[in-house]
Amino acid sequence: MKIEYEPIGIVHSPFNQPQGTPIQPSRAKNAAGSVEVYQEFVDGLCDLDGFSHIILLCHLHKTGSYRLKVVPFLDTQLRGLFATRAPSRPNPIGLSVVELLGVDGGTLAIQGVDLVDGTPVLDIKPYVGEFDDRGQSREGWLEHARRQTNVADDRFK
Amino acid sequence: MKIEYEPIGIVHSPFNQPQGTPIQPSRAKNAAGSVEVYQEFVDGLCDLDGFSHIILLCHLHKTGSYRLKVVPFLDTQLRGLFATRAPSRPNPIGLSVVELLGVDGGTLAIQGVDLVDGTPVLDIKPYVGEFDDRGQSREGWLEHARRQTNVADDRFK
Numbered sequence: 001m002k003i004e005y006e007p008i009g010i011v012h013s014p015f016n017q018p019q020g021t022p023i024q025p026s027r028a029k030n031a032a033g034s035v036e037v038y039q040e041f042v043d044g045l046c047d048l049d050g051f052s053h054i055i056l057l058c059h060l061h062k063t064g065s066y067r068l069k070v071v072p073f074l075d076t077q078l079r080g081l082f083a084t085r086a087p088s089r090p091n092p093i094g095l096s097v098v099e100l101l102g103v104d105g106g107t108l109a110i111q112g113v114d115l116v117d118g119t120p121v122l123d124i125k126p127y128v129g130e131f132d133d134r135g136q137s138r139e140g141w142l143e144h145a146r147r148q149t150n151v152a153d154d155r156f157k
Numbered sequence: 158m159k160i161e162y163e164p165i166g167i168v169h170s171p172f173n174q175p176q177g178t179p180i181q182p183s184r185a186k187n188a189a190g191s192v193e194v195y196q197e198f199v200d201g202l203c204d205l206d207g208f209s210h211i212i213l214l215c216h217l218h219k220t221g222s223y224r225l226k227v228v229p230f231l232d233t234q235l236r237g238l239f240a241t242r243a244p245s246r247p248n249p250i251g252l253s254v255v256e257l258l259g260v261d262g263g264t265l266a267i268q269g270v271d272l273v274d275g276t277p278v279l280d281i282k283p284y285v286g287e288f289d290d291r292g293q294s295r296e297g298w299l300e301h302a303r304r305q306t307n308v309a310d311d312r313f314k
Contacts, residue, residue: 001163001164001226001277002161002163003161003162003163003164003216003277003279004159004160004161004162005159005160005161005248005250006160006247006248007158007168008247008248024287024288025288026244026287026288037239041225041239041247041292043225043226043237044225044226044237044239044240045237045239045240046226046236046237046240047236047237047240047241047297047298048237048239048240048243048297049297050240050258050293050295050296050297050298050300051294051296051297052291052294052295052296053291053294053295055252057214057248057250059160068198068200068201069200069201069203073226079203079204080200080201080202080203080204080205081201082194082198082201082202082205082226082280082281082282082283083201083202083203083205083208083283083285084204084205085206085283085288086280088191089161089280090163090165090198090280091163091165091214091279092278093162093214093250093279093280095212095214095252095282095289097288097289097291100182114271120160121160121273122160122248122250123239123246123247123248123250124239125239125242125252126239126240126241126242126296126299127235127291127294127296128242128294128296128299129292129294129296130181130182130183131181131182131242131254132252132254132289132290132291133289133290133292134209134210134254134284134286134289134290135286135290137209137210137284137285137286138207138208138209138210139173139207139208139209139284139285139286140204140205140206140207140208140266140283141204141207142283142285143207143304
């Protein structure tokens with residue numbers, strides 16, 4: 001079964017390659033950028049400016065082939081790929097919760113950008129605490145993560 | 158530009174059609190189900206059992222064609238599609254944060270299922286508070302939502 005998607009827009013960011021790009025929005029608080037939503041979808045942005053945060057689902061187009069066991073950026077041991085947020089995945093969909101600074105026509109000004117310039121955007125959703133927060137959660141290996149880093153190296157190229 | 162994905166697994170749930178399916182995991186606390194991960198991807202599930210919650214990205218295969226302005230389940234007014242969590246979207250990717258009860262081989266027992274039986278799974282990610290929680294967020298029209306409902310009707314068929 002093949003599933004086919006087409007981008008609804010594109011990310012503009014200060015990062016030109018995965019290496020050196022922040023690993024998550026929460027580790028990219030000062031990184032500003034924008035999403036350019038293609039003209040045919042701009043009417044769907046109505047009311048979005050009421051939300052302080054949005055979820056971007058993107059096609060991580062610069063990732064390489066995936067492996068089912070990886071050493072994540074925040075650890076030194078092999079972990080199952082689906083227990084990590086590593087960017088190279090069977091379907092390389094990135095999930096980024098970013099701050100929405102403003103909406104001007106089809107352009108969304110965003111803060112907390114962990115995406116490479118030119119990344120295709122598949123979907124934009126409003127961030128809703130009731131739906132998306134889980135409060136106290138158990139977080140396996142990440143509770144004892146052995147490395148502290150804010151930016152990616154080249155392990156998933 | 159076409160982006161092509163293939164499912165890594167499938168959802169088993171008590172819901173056979175979108176109508177009557179919970180609108181979000183947070184409104185489906187008693188709904189149990191499972192994800193069956195296909196054999197070729199099972200090695201990627203290692204370490205996942207340490208996490209209390211997981212993020213499922215799914216292809217919402219039962220949705221109809223989208224409109225850029227919709228009346229969401231929780232309101233009575235037209236809203237921009239990307240300011241809603243309506244299931245019919247240009248790229249109908251569902252984001253569900255569900256509770257992970259256990260992992261047995263390629264089967265994930267989950268609670269809080271807001272997906273129709275047979276939904277193709279595109280990606281599984283561990284839920285990580287630092288990455289996915291935003292604490293106090295501003296939530297536009299949803300702060301004054303005019304309807305209370307837990308399950309979907311047939312407006313997006």
